[in-house]
Amino acid sequence: MDKLEDTSSVYDFDPITGNIPATKVEITVSLCVLYTQGVETKQWREFGRTEVIDNTLNPDFVRKYILDYFFEEKQNLRFDLYDVDSKSPDLSKHDFLGQMFCTLGEIVGSPASRLEKPLGGIPGKKCGTIILTAEELSNCRDSGTMQFCANKLDKKDFFGKSDPFMVFYRSNEDGTCCICHVNHDFIGDFTTSYRELARGQSQFNVYEVIPAFSPFTCVTLLSFSVESEFTFLDYIKGGTQINFTVAIDFTASNGNPSQSTSLHYMNPYQLNAYAMALKAVGEIIQDYDSDKMFPALGFGAKLPPDWRVSHEFPLNGNIENPYCNGIEGILEAYHQSLKTVQLYGPTNFAPVVNHVARYAAAVQDGSQYFVLLIITDGVISDMAQTKEAIVNGAKLPMSIIIVGVGQAEFDAMVELDGDDIRISSRGKLAERDIVQFVPFRDYMDRTGNHVLSMARLAKDVLAEIPDQFISYMKSRGIKPNPAPPPYTPPGHTHHHTQI
Numbered sequence: 001m002d003k004l005e006d007t008s009s010v011y012d013f014d015p016i017t018g019n020i021p022a023t024k025v026e027i028t029v030s031l032c033v034l035y036t037q038g039v040e041t042k043q044w045r046e047f048g049r050t051e052v053i054d055n056t057l058n059p060d061f062v063r064k065y066i067l068d069y070f071f072e073e074k075q076n077l078r079f080d081l082y083d084v085d086s087k088s089p090d091l092s093k094h095d096f097l098g099q100m101f102c103t104l105g106e107i108v109g110s111p112a113s114r115l116e117k118p119l120g121g122i123p124g125k126k127c128g129t130i131i132l133t134a135e136e137l138s139n140c141r142d143s144g145t146m147q148f149c150a151n152k153l154d155k156k157d158f159f160g161k162s163d164p165f166m167v168f169y170r171s172n173e174d175g176t177c178c179i180c181h182v183n184h185d186f187i188g189d190f191t192t193s194y195r196e197l198a199r200g201q202s203q204f205n206v207y208e209v210i211p212a213f214s215p216f217t218c219v220t221l222l223s224f225s226v227e228s229e230f231t232f233l234d235y236i237k238g239g240t241q242i243n244f245t246v247a248i249d250f251t252a253s254n255g256n257p258s259q260s261t262s263l264h265y266m267n268p269y270q271l272n273a274y275a276m277a278l279k280a281v282g283e284i285i286q287d288y289d290s291d292k293m294f295p296a297l298g299f300g301a302k303l304p305p306d307w308r309v310s311h312e313f314p315l316n317g318n319i320e321n322p323y324c325n326g327i328e329g330i331l332e333a334y335h336q337s338l339k340t341v342q343l344y345g346p347t348n349f350a351p352v353v354n355h356v357a358r359y360a361a362a363v364q365d366g367s368q369y370f371v372l373l374i375i376t377d378g379v380i381s382d383m384a385q386t387k388e389a390i391v392n393g394a395k396l397p398m399s400i401i402i403v404g405v406g407q408a409e410f411d412a413m414v415e416l417d418g419d420d421i422r423i424s425s426r427g428k429l430a431e432r433d434i435v436q437f438v439p440f441r442d443y444m445d446r447t448g449n450h451v452l453s454m455a456r457l458a459k460d461v462l463a464e465i466p467d468q469f470i471s472y473m474k475s476r477g478i479k480p481n482p483a484p485p486p487y488t489p490p491g492h493t494h495h496h497t498q499i
């Protein structure tokens with residue numbers, strides 16, 4: 001084998017143009033070509049190639065790929081492995097050894113962000129395994145806390161003294177500062193650097209304010225401390241699991257499931273809105289739940305045998321074990337329960353929110369974070385109780401996603417979302433924002449039959465989760481566990497790849 005020309009360069013990766021990635025993730029791939037898939041077009045694009053390693057069955061590649069990581073997107077990846085026999089960059093001139101499909105979330109969500117999977121692509125042949133590891137590129141994550149005091153400032157107010165405050169400007173790389181117009185009286189300014197400030201309280205951190213009002217006009221640094229900020233991926237890598245629970249609205253306002261006008265209509269050829277919302281969100285979140293067993297609840301239906309109304313029943317009918325196997329398992333249990341329960345009412349959210357909160361309250365050490373997906377047609381009956389449940393939930397490791405299906409007015413949902421006005425109950429303000437609401441119809445075409453983009457729906461409902469997650473961990477002073485020790489490759493049939 002000959003060394004392939006260095007064709008591996010880092011292409012610009014923008015799954016949806018204009019996005020700011022949550023973070024960058026570095027991928028090292030061994031002996032293979034990495035493809036990424038366009039979110040809208042579904043087209044595979046070559047992202048880059050590794051170097052060629054001579055004459056080995058266990059290549060351990062050095063070249064890494066740098067991808068932008070978005071928690072809220074399903075970032076499909078494909079790794080093709082080749083045996084390279086000539087200098088030609090044309091892949092069809094080389095022997096195909098196998099391929100593997102996965103998502104970036106699957107890699108970063110694996111224990112220690114290390115994913116091992118068999119290679120496929122050649123029928124009837126065992127192609128070996130591929131091992132991928134992901135490493136988050138550390139941006140600057142230090143945050144500094146400083147305290148200052150000032151002495152003998154100029155008196156600006158005609159009556160009384162000054163009401164001083166300090167404004168920080170960071171100079172740009174070229175030395176310019178952004179200009180900011182404020183309608184206050186300027187007292188003076190001074191310039192310093194991070195390096196100076198990091199020396200802490202000392203004679204070097206007493207600054208003369210220019211123009212000086214008196215020889216004693218100065219600002220003094222009293223304290224300076226720096227703390228490292230942790231990222232969502234630090235916690236995931238340290239073993240924090242996302243516990244994903246689904247709650248589905250079985251109230252009568254959805255319409256009779258046997259009729260095509262019903263939001264629960266079971267069309268053999270097309271998923272209904274409930275199933276679509278569930279699939280779009282679930283397929284992304286499942287990457288962060290290692291056992292892929294998901295509790296699924298229903299609310300607002302009458303249940304056999306005694307036809308009592310229930311606001312928190314397991315979709316699979318098993319109170320002891322409400323888990324469904326994967327997203328497919330939830331869909332199956334959902335369809336099954338549509339055949340057995342009677343849609344009724346009212347639409348109460350509080351019971352399912354409190355249900356998840358009970359579990360979240362039992363695990364406050366950062367090892368689990370709970371995400372409840374409520375899919376509803378939106379006419380909520382227990383607003384006061386739900387607000388109370390959310391205010392309580394905001395103290396716990398949990399987030400709530402509400403997807404509204406159908407044509408109802410969703411004003412109450414927007415209020416629960418609390419993006420504009422933080423939600424409160426009986427005079428208590430929620431400690432964090434934990435609710436994200438989206439109306440499903442915003443993602444449908446004009447006929448109301450076709451979803452324009454499941455990817456966009458998932459993106460919009462999931463975008464706030466990493467920040468909500470971090471806000472909980474930070475407020476409780478929970479640090480991520482150290483990741484398990486780095487993986488050392490064994491000396492046998494592996495195509496070793498690092499992401």
Ligand SMILES: *[C@@H]1O[C@H](CO)[C@@H](O)[C@H](O)[C@H]1NC(C)=O
Nearest residue numbers: 243244245295355356359370
């Ligand atoms: C996840 O949360 C649900 C409650 O919504 C609970 O039934 C289940 O036991 C939890 N799973 C784990 C592994 O703790």
